[in-house]
Ligand SMILES: Nc1ncnc2c1ncn2[C@@H]1O[C@H](COP(=O)(O)OP(=O)(O)OP(=O)(O)O)[C@@H](O)[C@H]1O
Ligand SMILES: Nc1ncnc2c1ncn2[C@@H]1O[C@H](COP(=O)(O)OP(=O)(O)OP(=O)(O)O)[C@@H](O)[C@H]1O
C-alpha cells in the first residue's frame with residue numbers, strides 16, 4: 205500500500221506547498237502514482253495544481269470530520285498519475301470542531317485505514333502550525349520531510365519541530381520516520397544561505413538531503429498558471445532541482 | 461492612550477515579524493514610545509529583539525490566560541523607547557485551552573483595558589493563521605497593517621484575510637480600521653513582483669502603502685544578531701525602507 209509522507213514545518217513560507225506540488229510531480233514523472241493531500245486551509249496546493257474553488261466539492265475537511273471518505277474526495281489533475289484531495293478554508297474550523305473528540309489526532313489515520321488506493325506515494329501538505337491538522341498528518345504518515353528555508357528564523361524553529369515529531373512518534377505513531385530536511389530557496393549570492401546550510405548539516409548530518417532547492421523565480425511564477433514548475437518550465441533550475449530531489453527520495457526510501 | 465496596530469496575515473513567511481520589529485524600531489527612532497507584543501508561539505519577534513529564551517519568564521501566554529497582567533510581562537530592549545511582551549511556544553496551547561471560554565476572543569482586549577501605559581504605539585505580531593490568537597489581536601486593535609509578499613500565493617490569501625477583518629469589525633470590534641497593505645520582499649529583477657504589486661494596487665487603490673519594502677539580505681541577516689535592521693545596518697535599503705514606512709504610517713494616522 206501507499207507510502208505516506210508528511211511535508212511539515214510550523215515556520216511560515218519555507219516552501220512546504222511548493223515542495224509538495226513539485227516533488228509530487230517529479231515522482232509522477234519518474235513513473236510513480238502519487239496522491240497529494242492538501243491539509244492547509246489556504247488551499248495553496250490545490251490552486252497550484254490547477255483546481256478552481258468550484259472544483260472542490262469534497263475536501264480534506266469533509267474527510268477529517270467524517271462526512272466523506274478519501275475515495276470520494278480524490279480528484280484528477282492534468283497529470284495522469286497525479287491526483288489530489290483538495291482543501292478549502294472550511295478546514296480552519298476543524299481544529300475547534302474536533303476539540304472534544306478523543307480520537308481527534310487519529311481522524312486522518314482512520315480515513316486511510318479504509319482507503320483502497322493504487323497510489324505509490326501520498327504527500328500531505330501541512331499548514332504553518334503544530335496544531336491538530338499537522339498532528340493528524342504526522343500520526344498517519346510513514347515519514348516526515350521538512351522543507352527548511354535557508355534563513356535564520358527558519359533555523360530557530362527547527363528544534364521545536366524535531367521535538368514535536370519525536371513526541372508524536374512516542375505517543376501517537378511509533379512507526380513515524382524522519383525522512384530528512386530539504387534546504388529550500390538557497391541563494392548562492394548571500395552568505396546567510398551558506399551559513400544556515402552549514403549549521404543544519406553540522407547539526408543533522410546525513411538527515412539533510414544533498415539536493416538543495418535554489419531560489420528560482422520560475423518556481424514562484426508557476427502557481428499563477430496553476431502548474432507545477434516541471435510543466436511550466438522544465439528547463440528551469442527549480443524544475444531540475446525537484447527532479448533530483450525525487451531521485452534522492454527514492455534512493456533514500458530503499459535505505460529506510 | 462496607545463494606538464494598537466495588529467500586523468496580520470495568515471499566509472506564512474510574508475514579513476509580519478520583520479515588519480513588526482523594524483517598523484517598531486523606526487517609530488521609536490522617530491521619537492515615539494513603542495511596545496511590541498509577540499503573539500506568535502514561534503517567538504520570532506522576541507528573538508529578533510534580542511531576548512533569549514531564559515529572559516521570557518512572563519509572556520503573552522500568561523497574559524492571555526489571565527495568569528499575569530501586561531504590566532508584569534513588559535520587558536525593556538536595547539532601544540530605550542522600545543519595549544516588548546515576549547512569547548514562547550507555551551502560546552500554542554492557548555487556542556485549545558480557551559475553547560470553552562465565552563470571552564476567549566476578548567482576552568487581550570480585557571488585558572489592555574487594565575493596562576496603564578505611556579506607549580504611543582503597540583504593534584502586535586500575529587502568527588500565520590486566523591485562529592484565536594489573531595482574532596484576539598484584531599479584537600483589541602485600533603487598526604490592522606497587512607504585510608503582503610509580492611508572490612502569487614500571498615495574493616491568493618488576501619481576500620480571505622480582508623473578509624476576516626470585516627467579520628471581526630462587524631461582530632467583535634466595530635472600531636477596527638484597515639491601516640493598509642505594505643508590499644514586502646519586492647524584487648525589481650522579477651516580473652512577478654511588479655505584476656502582484658500592480659494587481660494589489662488596482663484592487664485596493666490607496667489602501668496600499670506607497671512605501672515598498674525591497675528584498676534585501678541585510679534584513680534577513682539582522683535577526684541572527686538579535687537586532688533590528690535599523691541597528692544592524694542603518695545604511696541598507698531595508699533599513700531605509702522601514703524608516704520611510706514609519707513616516708508614511710504617521711502621516712496616514714493623521715488622516716484616519
Ligand atoms: N525555490 C523557490 N524559489 C523561489 N520562490 C520560491 C521557491 N520555493 C517557494 N517559493 C515561493 O515562496 C513562497 C513561499 O513558498 P510556499 O508557499 O511553498 O511555502 P509554505 O511553507 O507552503 O508557506 P505556508 O507556511 O504559508 O504554507 C511562495 O510564494 C512560493 O512561490
Ligand atoms: N525585505 C526582506 N528582504 C529579505 N528578507 C526578508 C525581508 N523581509 C523578511 N525577510 C525574511 O523572510 C523570512 C520571512 O519573514 P518573516 O519571518 O518576518 O515572515 P512572517 O510573516 O513573520 O513569517 P511567519 O508566517 O512564520 O510568522 C525571514 O527569514 C525574514 O528574515
Ligand SMILES: [Mg+2]
Nearest residue numbers: 220221244248
Ligand atoms: Mg503552504
Ligand SMILES: [Mg+2]
Nearest residue numbers: 476477500504
Ligand atoms: Mg512571524
